Amino acid sequence: MKEITKDLYQFSVYIPPMDFTIHQYLLNCDPAILFAAGTVQQAQAILPDLKKILKEKPLKYVFVSHMESDEAGGLNVLQKEWPDLKVICGQLCARELPGFGYKGEILAEKAGQEVNDGDLSLQFFDYPSEVHLQNGLLAYEKNTGIFYSADLFLRYGNDVGRTIQADWKTEVDAISEERVPNADERRKLQETLKTIKPSFAAVGHGYCVDCQ
DSSP states (O other), rough: OEEETTEEEEEEEEEEGTTTEEEEEOOSSSSEEEOOOOOOOHHHHHHHHHHHHHHTTEEEEEEOOSSSHHHHHHHHHHHHOOOEEEEEEEEHHHHGGGTOOOOOOEEETTTTTTEEETTTTEEEEEEEEETTTTTEEEEEEETTTEEETTTTTTTOOTHHHHHOEEHHHHHHTOOOOOTTOHHHHHHHHHHHHTTTOOSSEESSSEEEEEEO
């Protein structure tokens, strides 16, 4: 666990056979939000640190970008600890989660919509997820300038706690066919992402980006 930028804590697992790192992030604002629930095992592993950081404050939200085990697998573990937990996700994911046994509150959002609650101001973007070519969501927290990119800027390697400095526009232009295979959807996404100016990109896999 590392505070990788102000009030943003990174929890990571490195998988040597794949040379691959999986990250989750707690934004310790009021209310608090976790970006990616992780797998069951990951959620269980980070639970003590989450409680230590939050102290008496509850974890109110978990953002799930798309339906994969590292994004949504640990939801029931977290809800057991915080029964009033709310999941923020796209509409497809909202339909799928009950089929995996999640019984908590779900906020099904669309691109262009926002969630504003206390210090939290989330703006959402369509994410043509490369896994099943189905739409997920990406999230931009406007008050802190933190953009959660899920698998969009995926890179291999042991990137636990690593941050690089890079130009936001350059990173967006580098989104490849491998990440978003549909050329029209990729172009739309790139054009939309260039309308914002994050200060920090919290990636699902790889090193984080201190945006310039």
